[in-house]
Amino acid sequence: MRRGEIICGILMIGFAVFYLCLTTEFPIGLTEGVPGAGMLPFILGITLLLLSALYLFRSWKKAPKGERFWSGDIPSLVICLIFYLGYVISIKWLGFILSTFFFGLIALKFLFKLKWSTSIMYSIMFTVIFQVAFYNFLGVPLPRGLSWKILSALGLVSGG
Amino acid sequence: MLGEAAHSLLQGFSVALVLKNLWYCFIGVTIGNVVGVLPGFGPVSGVAVLIPLTFGMEPVSAMIMLAGIYYGAMYGGSITSILIKTPGESSSVMTSIDGYELALKGRAGPALGICAIVSFVAGTISVLFLTFFAPMLASFALSFGAPEYFSLMVMGFSAVAVLATGDPLKGAISAVLGIILATVGSDVITGIPRFHFGSIYLLDGIDFLVVAIGVFALAEIFDNIVTKSKMGKRLSYGKWTNLLPTREDLRVSFWPTIRASFIGFATGVLPGAGATIASFISYATEKRVSKYPEKFGTGVMEAVAGPEAANNAATGGSMVPLLTLGIPGSNVTAVMLGALMMLGLQPGPLLFQENPTFVWGLIASMYVGNAMLLILNIPLIGIFVQILRFSFPIIAILVLEISLVGVYAFNNNIFDLYIMFVFGIVGYLFKKLDFPLAPMILALVLGRMFEEHFRRSLIISDGNFTIFLTRPISLTLLLVAVLVILYPTILDLIRKPRTGDK
Numbered sequence: 001m002r003r004g005e006i007i008c009g010i011l012m013i014g015f016a017v018f019y020l021c022l023t024t025e026f027p028i029g030l031t032e033g034v035p036g037a038g039m040l041p042f043i044l045g046i047t048l049l050l051l052s053a054l055y056l057f058r059s060w061k062k063a064p065k066g067e068r069f070w071s072g073d074i075p076s077l078v079i080c081l082i083f084y085l086g087y088v089i090s091i092k093w094l095g096f097i098l099s100t101f102f103f104g105l106i107a108l109k110f111l112f113k114l115k116w117s118t119s120i121m122y123s124i125m126f127t128v129i130f131q132v133a134f135y136n137f138l139g140v141p142l143p144r145g146l147s148w149k150i151l152s153a154l155g156l157v158s159g160g
Numbered sequence: 161m162l163g164e165a166a167h168s169l170l171q172g173f174s175v176a177l178v179l180k181n182l183w184y185c186f187i188g189v190t191i192g193n194v195v196g197v198l199p200g201f202g203p204v205s206g207v208a209v210l211i212p213l214t215f216g217m218e219p220v221s222a223m224i225m226l227a228g229i230y231y232g233a234m235y236g237g238s239i240t241s242i243l244i245k246t247p248g249e250s251s252s253v254m255t256s257i258d259g260y261e262l263a264l265k266g267r268a269g270p271a272l273g274i275c276a277i278v279s280f281v282a283g284t285i286s287v288l289f290l291t292f293f294a295p296m297l298a299s300f301a302l303s304f305g306a307p308e309y310f311s312l313m314v315m316g317f318s319a320v321a322v323l324a325t326g327d328p329l330k331g332a333i334s335a336v337l338g339i340i341l342a343t344v345g346s347d348v349i350t351g352i353p354r355f356h357f358g359s360i361y362l363l364d365g366i367d368f369l370v371v372a373i374g375v376f377a378l379a380e381i382f383d384n385i386v387t388k389s390k391m392g393k394r395l396s397y398g399k400w401t402n403l404l405p406t407r408e409d410l411r412v413s414f415w416p417t418i419r420a421s422f423i424g425f426a427t428g429v430l431p432g433a434g435a436t437i438a439s440f441i442s443y444a445t446e447k448r449v450s451k452y453p454e455k456f457g458t459g460v461m462e463a464v465a466g467p468e469a470a471n472n473a474a475t476g477g478s479m480v481p482l483l484t485l486g487i488p489g490s491n492v493t494a495v496m497l498g499a500l501m502m503l504g505l506q507p508g509p510l511l512f513q514e515n516p517t518f519v520w521g522l523i524a525s526m527y528v529g530n531a532m533l534l535i536l537n538i539p540l541i542g543i544f545v546q547i548l549r550f551s552f553p554i555i556a557i558l559v560l561e562i563s564l565v566g567v568y569a570f571n572n573n574i575f576d577l578y579i580m581f582v583f584g585i586v587g588y589l590f591k592k593l594d595f596p597l598a599p600m601i602l603a604l605v606l607g608r609m610f611e612e613h614f615r616r617s618l619i620i621s622d623g624n625f626t627i628f629l630t631r632p633i634s635l636t637l638l639l640v641a642v643l644v645i646l647y648p649t650i651l652d653l654i655r656k657p658r659t660g661d662k
Contacts, residue, residue, distance in 0.1 A: 030623040035615045037347040048336045072386035088577045112553030140569040
């Protein structure tokens with residue numbers, strides 16, 4: 001884990017420096033007794049820089065060489081992240097119904113290795129439950145996209 | 161003061177006992193129970209993900225439901241702790257030690273029954289304390305100005321950073337990152353857009369709910385996928401035949417419940433301490449006062465009653481700083497604070513004056529909710545247990561999809577989904593590195609107020625930073641913050657000589 005902590009410390013220092021650079025775009029001092037919009041961010045940036053440096057120093061000196069940071073089933077996590085990102089990206093043009101159905105189906109079948117019948121059953125069930133609960137019951141305007149066009153063409157829903 | 165509180169409480173009951181609110185309370189505790197039973201989906205994820213369900217509701221109904229989810233989930237966690245030794249939440253860990261041993265002895269039923277009863281008793285005692293202590297603290301807090309609020313928040317952040325974790329440095333980094341996230345969007349005083357990178361979506365800032373769902377719900381699922389802790393396993397539960405506890409079970413649980421109610425409430429009031437620490441302290445206390453401490457860990461009913469009562473009493477305690485000061489004491493109440501703000505309410509001492517119907521309706525509903533939990537759980541435990549038959553993949557997909565639809569429903573904005581996704585990864589990495597997430601969420605929720613009070617204080621003092629040190633309450637709060645930060649060091653110094661003596 002030590003390497004992971006050191007990398008994390010370096011990344012946080014980098015982020016703190018980046019944030020500090022951004023704060024210089026705003027007034028940091030007092031203007032006629034009013035603190036500038038950059039004052040607190042500047043203080044926060046300095047604080048984060050100091051704390052991150054301390055964390056890095058401590059990780060360097062003390063952290064024991066224990067469990068590896070990237071241990072466990074990382075490939076499954078990467079696959080899950082790709083599927084989920086695909087779900088997020090596709091929701092706009094595919095619509096909520098189709099994207100939710102396909103995400104459920106693909107994730108259950110290829111990530112969790114469930115049977116086709118189980119995957120299809122749960123994918124349909126969750127899609128219907130969320131559509132009814134959020135769209136019909138709570139009135140949330142879920143993205144329609146291609147799903148709606150297909151359902152409209154089939155005469156199952158009205159409106160584009 | 162007490163008579164006034166009792167009178168207000170009666171008015172609160174007239175709100176809580178309206179059929180509509182009773183219904184929302186019932187829905188809340190039922191969903192909370194289910195959420196608590198789901199492995200890897202604790203109260204904080206449950207409350208965060210289900211906030212969108214409250215859209216369009218009246219504030220009091222919405223909060224009654226969310227509070228119901230909170231304490232329903234606290235109880236639900238004990239079901240899995242006892243039956244399969246899988247605590248749904250860290251506060252149920254101590255319950256699982258002896259609870260599971262009891263289940264192995266075929267006494268899961270009485271253990272679950274005791275949990276339901278002590279949860280009701282401790283929950284009711286803690287709400288009773290809340291009823292009388294909250295108004296006192298609120299009237300005291302009325303004298304607070306901007307510097308006092310700033311110092312109070314510094315104290316709250318320090319307490320959460322130090323007490324909520326074993327590592328103050330990581331807690332502090334998490335809190336600072338949370339405030340940094342809160343600086344995104346229009347400046348609170350001048351309206352200047354900051355750190356938005358040209359995106360119109362970031363002009364309004366980053367919503368706490370989007371981050372909370374990412375770092376809590378998504379990160380939990382990602383972690384379970386990597387560790388394969390629950391994947392592919394069809395969760396099974398032990399056999400239980402007799403549900404009701406015996407008279408002896410009730411007798412031995414009486415004093416542990418009373419002690420744990422006090423411990424739980426007092427610990428819950430402290431920012432950052434919360435239900436988990438309360439259950440640990442209660443377990444340790446019961447073991448210390450027990451006539452047979454060596455039996456703890458082998459299936460002792462007191463060891464189930466104490467921690468379970470403590471973690472439920474802590475829920476009432478944690479509502480005190482939330483309602484009176486607007487400072488949440490735990491990650492769940494941090495999420496609830498965000499929900500309150502979304503509902504257009506500003507938690508703090510004025511809430512008692514400006515929205516008495518809301519506050520007292522909510523408090524009264526907690527009595528009703530505790531009673532509902534008892535009524536619901538005794539006969540329905542068998543049904544809740546059926547939830548354990550779902551395998552992890554089904555729960556994972558359910559959580560991933562409900563997180564997405566919940567975040568989308570919040571602002572009807574797809575950009576929020578990308579933010580949630582990014583924070584899901586951040587939350588997972590933080591979890592791996594043992595960084596606490598509660599300080600970040602707390603700081604994100606309070607960040608804008610924190611900056612506002614900081615800058616208003618400087619405006620009042622014409623730019624003089626000593627304003628925080630020259631006002632007695634502010635100075636006291638800052639001193640407490642320093643003490644809290646130094647607490648681990650002081651504890652080490654006290655322990656070292658003792659160890660040396662031995």
